[in-house]
Amino acid sequence: MAALALRHDGPDTAAVSGPRRRALGLTAALVLLLVLVVLSVMIGSTTIAPTVVWDALVHPAADIDQFAIRDYRLPRTAVGLVVGMALGVAGALIQAVTRNPLADPGIFGVHAGASFAVTVAVGVFGVSGVAGYMWFAFAGALAVTLLVLALGSTRRGRSPVVMVLAGVCVGAVLGGARDGLQLTDPDAFDAMRSWVAGSLVGRPLDVVWPVLPLFAIALVLAFAVTGPLNAMALGDDLAKSHGVRLVRTRVLAVAALTLLAGGATAIAGPIGFVGLMVPHVARWLVGPDQRWIFAYSVLLAPSLLLAADILGRIVMRPSEIPVGIVTAFVGAPVLLALVRRKKASGL
């Protein structure tokens, strides 16, 4: 597969490098992520001395500042790590499956399905709190993806183009239904406002543990299909001639991205641009080999999310800006600059 991938490296890929440089880059990405994890624990909307942060981790005591570290910043950092990884890999998957470098996990209606389900949970069933409606979000994302898969199936199998169109259509319908429900029940809209904005605040680790096994399965599936996805980037016929089972690969990839994007959306709400931008940057750095793209996305996406969250904590002190708004503000111009580059990365 590596040979296939290298053959596809061309002038439209800006910064393809050798395996050693890719590995070095991966190490640098890991170091960056570790630095951001430390900063995420150190920096908040209140100033807490580094010694207190250290004590909170090493010498835990019933100290009011230590509680701030252990109860808020650590869980928030962990949620950022998990959600970021999930969004990054989901983005890489969707771009590989659709062969569209500007595809986003939301294109299959994941965000629309999750948002609609949360609106129903809050407005109809009176569910409150992230822990309460995250399962509705997850179920909504799964149900919509299955619907999109069914609608996207043709006699010749599942076409990426038809699936994307089905996703856009279903997303539009559910978006309208969600807006209609929210208009009739403003209280429900108020209750889910922060979830809609996409935020890492107020998400205890309790909401992450149940999703972790699903994420682990999805990550295994995602890395398992990187080889076949490399072959499929050259075209279905060529991939088939190399023994790739197209339908199975696409189903596994869509299942993995649904678990990842659905779970991430359920925990933090719809967060845009991370799943779109990070795989795009990764492809620009390492070329079209999905194995490297996925590996880079696993590290770069949580880095982006944590950096955006840290920024959101300090720019409007003592208040905060939800991370979903920061990623949109920062991500949109960055992405625009990237796609306008002369050597924009392609698939």
Added chain:
Amino acid sequence: MSLIPNRSRAAALAAGLLGTVLALTACGSGDDATESDVETHTVQADNGAVEVPVDPQRVVTIGNTTLPFIDMGGEPVAVTEVSESERALIPEAQQAVYEGAAVLASSADQVDMEELASLEPDLILAQFPASEFEPLQEQLETIAPTVFWGLDVEWKALADGLGEAGAVSDALDEQKAAFDERIAGMQATYAEVIAGTSFVNVDRWASSDAGTFSISDFGCVEIAQGDLGMDFPQAAEGEDPLGWTSLPFEQIAGLSEYDVITYPVDAEGNPTEAFAPVVETNTWQALPAVGSGHALGLFCPGNNSYGSVLQYLDSLEAALATLPTE
């Protein structure tokens, strides 16, 4: 050739027809008495001087006037909707009055003018955003004398206006006397506490973002601050209210600098559903004020009528009684 586009002409025609229907409906009131038979007086409101009946019999309340009017003993024939959570906080007798009225719509801008006209009101009492009143003013005033206040009117001024226009001044005077007496009594009894204690009022609402709370300077705390003279943090002149800023839970630790914390509770004295997540945090439990019993739960059923404010003062007085007087 007309310069008015077809759509504009159609809209103008429709508006004219609606106005005519409303006028005819209003003129066609079943009462045989003519306008001159009804004794009237003039009241001042945000929409100017309004001629209203001295003894209105069919009052409609729109927007924020419903609960204050009912609190003064008024019995509207129709109202705009009051949320279930707000209704749950008022006495049962007042809930019964509300349920006896026709509910016109969820808000002022949703009111069906034909339905309103068919109720043949002789007075409309309204408080909602002035920007929403402007397009409705002509239609409302065609149906019945309409007394309107915008949202920036102070609650005591609104109560005075409602009492005068709605002919419920006697009940209002009793409530005002009870309020003044209670304020004077509390100021005398708790003079030292009021003078020497730094308070902070914290709140959280159903609409608050997860993991956030607010230091609130509006609502019932305005009574404690403005009428009793208690020392609560408040926004600087010209700035947005403090309560508009959502603070992440890690800033609960900052409440340590205050002597006494007040927070919202329900009628049974339990933290309100929205505020409960704050009380459950380790940070809240570690606050000095909480550990020493200086975190006071206060019941605030509303801050726009004397009845509900008196209930708040009951709750506040009971809480202040638990503090040392030194």
